Amino acid sequence: MSDVYARLTGQDQAVALLRKAVAGERHSMSHAWLFTGPPGSGRSVAALAFAAALQCEFGGCGECKSCQEIVGEEHVTHPDVMWVKTDTLSIGVERARELAMAAQQRPVMGRYRIIVISEADLLTDRAADALLKSLEEPASRCIWLLCAPTKSDVIVTVRSRCRFIELVLPAPAAIAQLLREREGVEPQLAAWAARVCGGHIGRAKVLATSEEARSRRTQVLAIPPRLDSLLAALEAAEALVGIAKSDSEAQSKQEGDKRERNMNRLLGLDDSKPLPRFAQAQFKHLEEQQKLRGKRLQRNSLDVALTELTNWFRDVLAIQTDAKAPLVNQELQGQLDEYAARSTANATIGKLDAILACRTALAQNVTPLLATQALMISLI
Numbered sequence: 001m002s003d004v005y006a007r008l009t010g011q012d013q014a015v016a017l018l019r020k021a022v023a024g025e026r027h028s029m030s031h032a033w034l035f036t037g038p039p040g041s042g043r044s045v046a047a048l049a050f051a052a053a054l055q056c057e058f059g060g061c062g063e064c065k066s067c068q069e070i071v072g073e074e075h076v077t078h079p080d081v082m083w084v085k086t087d088t089l090s091i092g093v094e095r096a097r098e099l100a101m102a103a104q105q106r107p108v109m110g111r112y113r114i115i116v117i118s119e120a121d122l123l124t125d126r127a128a129d130a131l132l133k134s135l136e137e138p139a140s141r142c143i144w145l146l147c148a149p150t151k152s153d154v155i156v157t158v159r160s161r162c163r164f165i166e167l168v169l170p171a172p173a174a175i176a177q178l179l180r181e182r183e184g185v186e187p188q189l190a191a192w193a194a195r196v197c198g199g200h201i202g203r204a205k206v207l208a209t210s211e212e213a214r215s216r217r218t219q220v221l222a223i224p225p226r227l228d229s230l231l232a233a234l235e236a237a238e239a240l241v242g243i244a245k246s247d248s249e250a251q252s253k254q255e256g257d258k259r260e261r262n263m264n265r266l267l268g269l270d271d272s273k274p275l276p277r278f279a280q281a282q283f284k285h286l287e288e289q290q291k292l293r294g295k296r297l298q299r300n301s302l303d304v305a306l307t308e309l310t311n312w313f314r315d316v317l318a319i320q321t322d323a324k325a326p327l328v329n330q331e332l333q334g335q336l337d338e339y340a341a342r343s344t345a346n347a348t349i350g351k352l353d354a355i356l357a358c359r360t361a362l363a364q365n366v367t368p369l370l371a372t373q374a375l376m377i378s379l380i
Helices: 014-022 045-057 067-070 093-103 125-136 172-183 187-196 202-208 211-221 231-266 275-322 330-341 345-363 368-378
Strands: 034-035 081-084 115-117 140-150 163-166
Touching: 014 045, 034 045, 034 231, 045 081, 045 115, 045 140, 081 093, 093 115, 093 125, 093 368, 125 140, 172 187, 172 202, 172 211, 187 202, 202 211, 211 231, 211 275, 231 275, 231 368, 275 345, 275 368, 345 368
Parallel strands: 034 140, 034 163, 081 115, 115 140
Antiparallel strands: none
């Protein structure tokens, strides 16, 4: 890595603004920043790159010990950078108070005390209120970096104290190039993954490198043409929840194994030997945390499936309205044409609205199976 911003694909304007701030141009620096952009645009990547550049003696070289401790490891290990990421569905007031206290501490090694909240949209109203004083009367060497999909996802009293960095979805060509050069993906597969990922680089990497992920996507896209009865709808709902569960369990195992390896490395343990008594409590806590992630991961996996269905019906709508935009699912042209011919544009819009309503229900903690059953019945 030659630069901390190297992983930010297609974000030239945002990177230019961040470079100016680090260089110290007049009015370009702030004590609080809000990074916004669609899922997959790289909000957290940008925030961590900015944190590294602020701490780096050379403005973000990507090679020094400070940069590597922030952007070069699996987890942030720099003593003056707090990486806040929740495993639950919200960030509560107690956690916010802890962060406000941490903001008062002076840097240990770096130039700043930096707190990065990767999902500021999950702050409860009470939690956001608990952060206000720290944002209104910031400690002299503390910088807050908040990340959220849009400005409106963050309570107005918080976002009004922030300077904004807006990220965009990278173009498919840029994503395909990244997959070829950094992941070694063959060109045809890279182009396909870049086209169907919806601009989400992380999703593109998964699709390009995992045959299981591609298989799950195929199963999701096979659902709409089969919805011809109430029984079929109920079976499809159960199948969709099952696909999401399978996906989340695979992610959970991968993350759990990675965290165990990191814990073993930090404690100097050997995988081949029995777990010593002093480490048992740490691993029990790690196991409990992993269970908490399960619900969040399943909801995220279900959201990915709903995104695939949304793209499928948008393709149908494009055909019905004779839009000139290229189809996301070009390889399913025949299936899409057949479905579009036996429906109407108004009906398709209603089905897109039903997917949005399902997302809203899931965000309000409606049971996944109940939410998807209601959706599938609406898609008949």
